[in-house]
Amino acid sequence: xxxxxxxxxxxxxxxxQTPAQQLxxxxxxxHRRAGAFHKPDGLRVTVTRAGDLQSPSAASxxxxxxxxEAGLQLADLPAAVREADALVxxxxxxxxxxxxxxxxxxxxHAKRGAACFVFGAPATNLAAARTLTTLAAARxxxxxxxxxxxxxxxxxxxxxxxxxxxxxxxxxxxGTSPLAELHALDGLLPVLARRAGGExxxxxxxxxxxxxxxxxxxxxxxxxxxxxxxxSRSDSPQGDTLLDGRTQxxxxxxxxxxxxxxxxxxxxxxxxxxxxALLALDGVxxxxxxxxxxxxGNSVSAQLFCAPVPAQEHYSRxxxxxxxxxxxxxxxxxxxxxxxxxxxxxxxxxxAAQPGVWLWTAELSIR
Amino acid sequence: xxVRPTASISRRRFTGAVAGVSVGAALAPFHIRAAAKxxxxxxxxxxxxxxxxxxxxxxxFVDRLLEGYGWHGEHHTSxxxxxxxxxxxxxxxxxxxxxxxxxxxxxxxxIAEALTLGTSRLAVDGVLIIGEHGDxxxxxxxxxxxxxxxxxxxxxxxxxxxxxSVPVFQDxxxxxxxREAQETYRDAQRLxxxxxxxxxxxxxxxxxxxxxxxxxxxxxxxxxxxxxxGYYDIHTIETAQCMSERRAGGExxxxxxQAFKNDAVWRLxxxxxxxxxxxxxxxNRSQTLAPLPGRTFAEPSIEHLKRVSPFAxxxxxxxxxxxxxxxxxxxxxxxxxSRDTAALNDFTYAGLTQRGDVLSTLMFLPMPPTLTTLASFFxxxxxxxxxxxxxxxxSWPSERNYLTTGMTLFAVDSLYADGAKxxxxxxxxxxxxxxxxxFWAG
Numbered sequence: 001x002x003x004x005x006x007x008x009x010x011x012x013x014x015x016x017q018t019p020a021q022q023l024x025x026x027x028x029x030x031h032r033r034a035g036a037f038h039k040p041d042g043l044r045v046t047v048t049r050a051g052d053l054q055s056p057s058a059a060s061x062x063x064x065x066x067x068x069e070a071g072l073q074l075a076d077l078p079a080a081v082r083e084a085d086a087l088v089x090x091x092x093x094x095x096x097x098x099x100x101x102x103x104x105x106x107x108x109h110a111k112r113g114a115a116c117f118v119f120g121a122p123a124t125n126l127a128a129a130r131t132l133t134t135l136a137a138a139r140x141x142x143x144x145x146x147x148x149x150x151x152x153x154x155x156x157x158x159x160x161x162x163x164x165x166x167x168x169x170x171x172x173x174x175g176t177s178p179l180a181e182l183h184a185l186d187g188l189l190p191v192l193a194r195r196a197g198g199e200x201x202x203x204x205x206x207x208x209x210x211x212x213x214x215x216x217x218x219x220x221x222x223x224x225x226x227x228x229x230x231x232s233r234s235d236s237p238q239g240d241t242l243l244d245g246r247t248q249x250x251x252x253x254x255x256x257x258x259x260x261x262x263x264x265x266x267x268x269x270x271x272x273x274x275x276x277a278l279l280a281l282d283g284v285x286x287x288x289x290x291x292x293x294x295x296x297g298n299s300v301s302a303q304l305f306c307a308p309v310p311a312q313e314h315y316s317r318x319x320x321x322x323x324x325x326x327x328x329x330x331x332x333x334x335x336x337x338x339x340x341x342x343x344x345x346x347x348x349x350x351x352a353a354q355p356g357v358w359l360w361t362a363e364l365s366i367r
Numbered sequence: 368x369x370v371r372p373t374a375s376i377s378r379r380r381f382t383g384a385v386a387g388v389s390v391g392a393a394l395a396p397f398h399i400r401a402a403a404k405x406x407x408x409x410x411x412x413x414x415x416x417x418x419x420x421x422x423x424x425x426x427x428f429v430d431r432l433l434e435g436y437g438w439h440g441e442h443h444t445s446x447x448x449x450x451x452x453x454x455x456x457x458x459x460x461x462x463x464x465x466x467x468x469x470x471x472x473x474x475x476x477x478i479a480e481a482l483t484l485g486t487s488r489l490a491v492d493g494v495l496i497i498g499e500h501g502d503x504x505x506x507x508x509x510x511x512x513x514x515x516x517x518x519x520x521x522x523x524x525x526x527x528x529x530x531x532s533v534p535v536f537q538d539x540x541x542x543x544x545x546r547e548a549q550e551t552y553r554d555a556q557r558l559x560x561x562x563x564x565x566x567x568x569x570x571x572x573x574x575x576x577x578x579x580x581x582x583x584x585x586x587x588x589x590x591x592x593x594x595x596x597g598y599y600d601i602h603t604i605e606t607a608q609c610m611s612e613r614r615a616g617g618e619x620x621x622x623x624x625q626a627f628k629n630d631a632v633w634r635l636x637x638x639x640x641x642x643x644x645x646x647x648x649x650x651n652r653s654q655t656l657a658p659l660p661g662r663t664f665a666e667p668s669i670e671h672l673k674r675v676s677p678f679a680x681x682x683x684x685x686x687x688x689x690x691x692x693x694x695x696x697x698x699x700x701x702x703x704x705s706r707d708t709a710a711l712n713d714f715t716y717a718g719l720t721q722r723g724d725v726l727s728t729l730m731f732l733p734m735p736p737t738l739t740t741l742a743s744f745f746x747x748x749x750x751x752x753x754x755x756x757x758x759x760x761x762s763w764p765s766e767r768n769y770l771t772t773g774m775t776l777f778a779v780d781s782l783y784a785d786g787a788k789x790x791x792x793x794x795x796x797x798x799x800x801x802x803x804x805x806f807w808a809g
């Protein structure tokens with residue numbers, strides 16, 4: 001176990017129910033863990049404002065008030081991180097990754113041997129992610145990143161059988177780009193990583209929107225059956241359910257194309273041939289659900305549970321994972337997954353400009 | 368005995384269970400796949416209810432039988448055919464007429480007709496009685512006088528007249544009156560038909576997904592919830608009882624009930640260390656405990672509870688084997704119960720073993736409209752009903768529901784007797800649990 005005496009937060013945003021607030025408060029005040037309220041013993045917390053949070057704003061005022069209440073000084077970045085054993089960097093709520101300058105500064109000023117967790121992706125492209133990884137390695141800082149989705153409860157609490165051969169996977173998310181893509185990747189890649197051979201990377205990516213997305217399913221480029229499996233896990237179908245509460249076979253009744261508003265999808269072909277569909281389907285359901293087709297004909301599907309506001313207790317799950325990472329020095333998942341996520345965010349952005357065209361991604365052969 | 372999740376709910380086993388669900392049909396066009404799922408011959412059921420409108424219990428059951436529901440990774444078409452409906456109230460928001468017309472379900476003016484379809488014989492393989500919601504008076508204790516017993520007796524009269532009987536499901540507790548509840552249980556025994564009842568709490572998701580191993584030496588259970596007495600007591604009581612009954616020796620019955628209110632609840636928590644410990648552990652499984660202003664979550668403590676929930680109720684049940692169950696409802700700051708002002712909006716459980724271990728979980732209800740658009744916790748309940756009609760075997764003994772009905776009714780009696788401790792000789796109800804697990808796990 002590594003000593004964890006001081007943890008530094010580098011925050012780009014701060015409002016109630018933002019990732020920054022939920023994580024910061026859980027280290028400041030404690031959090032639910034295994035049926036108890038866990039308060040890290042003797043942990044000193046420092047915090048610094050980055051980006052827009054440095055300017056006067058409601059978010060800035062709230063953070064200042066929180067710090068004053070806890071007896072904390074709002075330090076500048078070098079001072080906040082210099083003595084810290086561990087760092088948590090949280091981007092703006094509408095951004096999938098912190099500004100590279102903030103992560104670079106934090107890694108540069110942090111002490112050697114520290115651990116650093118970035119909420120979201122480390123960067124929005126592979127080159128930037130690799131630069132940060134190189135910097136962290138040079139300073140002997142262990143770097144990890146992610147959202148709550150890999151660690152939240154699944155309904156049901158399923159996982160792929162270890163080393164199970166898989167053919168195809170699909171996840172349904174909602175929201176605007178690029179957060180929708182981040183959520184899709186962070187929700188599905190951890191599930192798929194357990195397949196036979198593990199993750200070998202992605203060789204090409206294609207974006208489809210509107211009717212082209214449904215036509216691609218009719219051509220078997222992605223699976224209506226897997227979509228049905230994923231949506232069977234949803235608690236929030238839209239359409240007539242909003243009207244009168246009815247249950248609906250959204251796929252079987254052909255309702256998905258009718259309900260979807262601005263449907264977008266990214267088709268990923270992995271190096272081992274596994275096919276993945278990331279579907280952003282606003283207006284169909286309002287929760288995140290995945291399904292994986294195994295080679296033996298069986299499937300695994302679940303909802304990635306987002307706990308009720310305001311507590312959003314899935315942040316307690318993430319806080320526990322982060323604390324374990326800091327205390328053990330062992331990252332919760334391979335850094336290569338974060339690099340793949342960063343690279344795929346870039347590929348998703350590029351392909352959205354050229355719908356229907358495969359983008360070959362040799363650089364994403366990341367195991 | 369160490370308390371741990373049973374093998375049957377380990378991640379490995381869940382994976383195996385779910386992996387058994389095939390979407391091999393994914394290669395077929397989806398509209399053909401959906402049609403191909405419909406079994407040729409389905410068991411027929413009648414549903415008797417007070418009201419069918421958005422989010423009434425009647426709607427949840429009717430729609431799952433007619434429209435299907437998500438289950439084990441697919442859209443599940445019920446193996447039961449809802450052939451008849453008896454609905455007592457038709458508000459402007461009624462959906463039973465639309466469902467009846469669209470699905471060809473016979474809307475009947477009497478319960479007898481719903482069960483016989485106008486013939487002289489029983490024409491269904493099962494009956495669902497959903498006596499919840501609708502415009503009904505309350506009794507002097509504030510309990511809604513839903514006509515569950517009247518509905519049940521009409522069903523029984525039809526059974527007697529036709530000299531036939533089929534499995535019956537009764538939503539929530541048997542009745543609002545103990546003599547009616549006794550008659551319900553005795554009628555089922557006398558006529559020998561399977562009877563299953565209860566809340567959705569024992570069968571919904573658990574976070575974490577734990578089950579009490581059968582024969583665990585539990586000594587005390589605590590259930591924490593919210594809600595108006597007479598409406599939600601049964602939910603919290605069944606939250607605890609579905610766990611308590613799995614203790615060593617099984618259930619032996621309840622010898623006394625005592626209600627506590629407001630300051631008396633805090634005194635109770637102050638005096639009973641083990642109960643306080645279990646209450647706070649359960650609250651550490653809650654995901655909705657009201658925070659203080661400016662916060663998004665709260666550390667459970669008695670002081671915090673006093674601040675966010677000056678209105679609180681507790682029921683203490685002493686079982687005949689020395690086991691104790693305590694139920695807490697933290698109803699928040701409003702003098703009249705409101706979900707908006709309740710101190711929490713979920714149901715949690717904690718149990719203490721003889722050697723001092725505690726196991727705890729959240730019985731999670733994905734509750735519309737605040738969290739979801741569907742009340743999916745009715746899906747496992749409907750699935751258990753399907754299994755009962757198909758096999759003739761209730762998933763759990765009706766004695767559980769008989770006991771929880773009595774616990775509910777006598778608890779409210781004690782509350783309205785200013786917390787008098789009531790001896791409950793009628794609740795010497797012994798039973799053994801079925802192995803389960805019955806909760807939603809796949």
